[in-house]
Amino acid sequence: GVRDVMFLYEENRCSMTYMYEYPEYLKIKLPKKTARRYPAYELYLYGEGNYAEENKNLLLTGIPVLFLPGNAGSYKQVRSLGSIALRKAEDVDFKYHFNFFSVNFNEELVALYGGSLQRQTKFVHECIKVILKLYRDQEFAPSSVAIVGHSMGGLVARALLTLKNFKPELINLLITQATPHVAPVMPLDRYLTDFYTAVNNHWILKAQDLRNLTTLSVAGGFRDYQVRSGLAFLPRLSQHDSALSVVSSAVPRAWASTDHLSIVWCKELILATIRAFFDLIDENTRQITEDPKKRMSVLNHHFVRHPAKMFEENPEAFTDLTAAFMWITVKGSKWTYSVYNDSDGKYFAFPLASHRKSYSHVYCENSMLDTSSWIYGCMNTNSSMCLEAADLSWRAELLPTTKVVMLKLLDYPSLSHIVIQVPPAVGNKYTLGCEFFREDSRTVQLPVTHLFSFGLSSSKILLNSTGLFYNVQLQHFNQIYQAFKIYIDSHCQPLKERKPSVYRLHIPWSYEDSITVAKVPSLAEISAKLHIAQPHDDSSLPELNIYSSPDCQYEVILKTSLLQVLGQIVRFHAGAFPVYIVSNILLTYGGQLSTLRSTGQCPDFSLELVRTAKPYKVEPLISIVVFLQGFNWFREIWESLSLPEVDAAVLSSQDAWFPLVSLILFLFGTGIAYWSGVIFSTSLRIFSSLWLTLIRPTELQKDKLITPRRLCGMISLALVSWTTCGAFAVLIIYFQYLFKDSSYSKETSQNSSTHTVKDQSSVDSIPEVTESPSKSKTLAEAVNSLKMHITILNLFTWIVLLNLPSLIYWLKNLRYNVRLDPDPCRSTAIILTCILEILMNSSTSEVKSSKLLKIAAKVPLPLSVAMLAFGRMHLYRVPHFVTFSLLLHVLCCFV
Incomplete structure (x- = not known):
């Protein structure tokens, strides 16, 4: 499935855009207050050659367009739009032209850290005011700005309307490129999910304020594995029809899927965008038209259905x-x-x-x-x-x-x-x-094969007619987890020249068509899968339109593609993989505690994972809750308890869920957890061997859990969390734990080897001194402790990975601010550092006799269920569940 998503997409059919003169970026001076408040951000004006020289005095006469880069995006990505717009302006002798501005967001990772999204939004508002002031004394001064936003830049543009002092009339046109509008790709902190909730709720509840704003969202198609196209579709609003969402593969004159970065330079798409911009100009105001209907007509002309004619607002009848x-x-x-x-x-x-x-x-x-x-x-x-x-x-x-x-x-x-x-x-x-x-003579229905046919069976149909057009309706093809390979075998009478056949997969409920051109005779292969499931109120059927060559016979063969079905699961649910992996590790951790309580021995991680991590322990309860939430009485009880909505229910309402997907993801998580455990243990042994070659090994010893030195360490790391970045403190304690376990692993293996050698020598000679039984017992305790530490460290590794984006963001912006604000993991980090400072020095001997061990061993199971129920779409909740489980472990060391 991963291979299908990452590598088996269509070839890149986009042409590169080129600059014919050297691109220049003129930095716009911002008000001192704005520059002081946002020191990391800047505003630039794009130019080339003579045009750039003329604009250095900022006497601008064009139409302002603001480009907003996305996650880790550069302000220089505006050059494709700016360069082609300049060439187009030259073609019309600069009767009209556009001034392209671009914002430098310091290439921030806003798709993974949501703490700066609100700050970016406020800065863009200030930029719009600065841009409009540049035109204040011009004859045709603009009163609004058009915005093009790539990736998260499109979401920031939509968020402008949520600002209290923002005037909606400052934007009349918004074009987003590969922007995840529906939900974040990886919901790693609550600031990100809260931002999405605020923006989408505002656009739904305040739809009347958007009636003068025309919005176009262009998705990249299946080549874009970073942002799946289903996330790029704007919310459907019944109050107004000024929003349009299309996939690049369906855009006329482009017909190409783009990856997440190429969408900003794909020549075919950029040409469509610039043609639309020039058709949107009002000849009277020399600015983008204020008529929303005309704006939608232009966008439909260039991005939905092109009649092969130049756009005319009112063509002669x-x-x-x-x-x-x-x-x-x-x-x-x-x-x-x-x-x-x-x-x-x-x-x-x-x-x-x-x-x-x-x-x-x-x-x-x-x-x-x-x-x-x-x-x-x-x-x-x-x-x-x-x-x-x-x-x-x-x-x-x-x-x-x-x-x-x-x-x-x-x-x-x-x-x-x-x-x-x-x-x-x-x-x-x-x-x-x-x-x-007659329509019925050219329309045939082809039932798609069942999901579990695994490509072993097929549906076939033979088109014997010699017509120019056929329409094959695909029955029962309406879910995102369905994926098929369609083979079209054409047989023609011999002729010297034939026009190629065009095959179009038409999805009637969204603009996500894909077009294939094939020579005849030939065997063409088409992948059929959906970006969006069929809405419940839509009864239309997907169609395969065949624009055929005369005197040719076509055979259509359809098979389920298991590889692409797995690819669809990965495409739609890859963001939930960490939840399933951590859930498996947590179940194993609970199993180890339970075995330790009953037998006094801690089993190996891999063996306990196979024994304990079973999907039937967690999945049925979640399915029952989702089923009961369909009843009003249960939903009322659920809401009265202030419990969050189960993520599976949300995904089900979005038609992105089916019962078996959770089982597949759980098994996938089991496999990843197993091999990560094996790799982690092996790496730890290798690392400990390298580490201990430089440090002399010491005897196994037992210290107090809390000493003044460790207490100072806890306070120091808590201060680091509070004053700098929580993830930084978590990383420090992680490496400290890793080195401690490496040392522990080497000591254990050396003492174990020594013990084995002594036992062997006692067979050949009478020992002078009887080996102390307590030493063997100590060694067994050390091995048990090491196994438990490895599992805890495995759990902790995933917490570090989930908090890594905020650490990277903090390091990147360290020159502007030492303290990360807001910090999504500050409070969790303070608790974790204290817990792990104690755990890394603990042993299983202290835990075995604890009165709380029974509770600590049983808690991981309900925590795993809760993690899968509430963490699939909220990954930032995962560390909370793990922290609670580890906190009980710490208490077992004392009680």
Whole structure:
């Protein structure tokens, strides 16, 4: 599954954007108060060559656009947008142009640490005010700024509307690139999840305030394994229709999936964005139009359905067909025409009266990919020609190798003829085709194979007709965990040249289509999987549209792809892996305590993991709670207890959950926990051997758990947590524990070896001194203690990893502030440092006789259940459960 997500995606079909002049970034001077409050952040203006020189005095006359980089993103990523916008402005002689600004967020890891998101949002607000002041004395001064946000930058832009003193009219257009709008990819701290909750709740509850803001979210598709496309879809709001979410693979003239970084420089996508920007300009104000309907029309034109024509806000309904072309009447139901060096223009007229009774649709295609009109409809005329006609080219749709139009005859009762215009073509070669058909004759239904067929069975269908278009409806394909391979085998009659076939997987409930172009005859392979599950109120079926070559036969074969099913599980639930791994380790830890209590011996981690970590111990209870939450009475009791919602119930409401996924994730967690335990133990032995070569080993000794020196160590680490960064203190105590265990491991192995040698020598000779039984007992206690320490250290390793992002953020910003504020793990770190300072010096002999051991051994099981119930979408809760379990262990050393 990991391999499918990370490596088995489509090839990169994006072209690189290039700068034709050296890019320059002019730093904008900010007010002293703003610069003092946000010392790590900066604002830049992008420029190239002469344009950059002209802008050094900041007498700007263009349209302001602000670029916000994302997680660890650079302000220099604006150069692709800025450079192509500059080239486009040169094409129109600078009648209109855009000024691209970019914010430097110091490449902060805001996707993993949410403490700075609010600060970034407030800084962007200050930047918008500074930008608008630069235009204050201009003739066409803007009153708003357009924003392009990559990754988390898009979320920061949306968060502007949550600020108390922010005026919504300061933004009129927001375009986000690969932004996780729905939820964080890795919810590692509560500041991140609280920020998401505040932003999404505001956009739902204050939808009326957003009616003048047009928002476009572009997702990267399956190549983007960092942010899955389902997270990039904006919340659906019934109050307004000014938000649009698309996947890059469905964007006309791009048709390419992008990874998380290439989405900012993918030439095809950047061109679509810049074309949209220029079409959004109001000629009167020379700024982006204030009309929300026009803004949505432009975005739909460039990002949803492109008719292969230049955008027009109000295209003329009728066109005069006055060219001196020859009129030819076509009476057949199917027609193809090839044009090559044709010096005479022609009109081909298709009378509809004779076809309305026999056929329901007409389909036409044209391989000339220019932007001129080419298909018209004549109104009620008895003649074979007409002088005025409705331009039907706006009903067309652009595909990679052709433009097509599909008309339902019942929708056009007033039309008497369809007219195809073929202009003179000198040096050009292209083909046209039209056919009339009944919808049911070209629509076939193909049931998808069951999830558990594992690719051993298949669904097949043979398309014997020689038509130009087929529609294969995929039945029962509506869940995110379904994944299929579709093979399309084309067989054609021999011809020298054939146009390639176009296969489109169309998902009707979201803009996530994917298009494949294949030569014929050939065997084409298409991956079919979903970014978003089918909504409950939607009954439409996914479709495989086949834009075929004439005189070809197609066989469609569909099989379940187990590899891609596992890939979907990884794609949607990889963020929950740490929870399942720690849950397995915690169950093993509880099993070791239980065995220690009953037998006095601590078993090996790997053996106890196999014995104790069973999914039936945790999963049934969670499933029962999720089921009961469907009843109002249980939900009321649950809420009265102030318990958080079970994460599985939230995922189920988002259609991202099914019963077996938790079992698969648990087993995956068991495997990772097992091998991590093996690797950890082996690494500890190797490290201890290297470490102890430099340090002379000492005899095993037993000290007091709390000494003045250790007490000073606890206070020191608590002060480090409070004054600097909690994760830093956790890392210090982790390495201290690691070195302690390394020393303990070496001492134990050396004493064990010595004991073994003595036992062997006693067989050959009579010992002068009888070996003390207490020494053997001490050695056994040492081995038991070491096994327990290894498990605790394994648990602690995952706590360190989950807190690592805030440590990296703190180190990166150390020159600006010594204290991390806010710190998501400060309080937890203070408690953990005290606990581990005691535990690293403890032994199993102190625990075995404890009155609390029975409780301490039983608590890890309910904690594991609670961890899986409330930690899947809130990873920052995991250390709390582990800390509580370790706290009981510490108490066992004293009570």
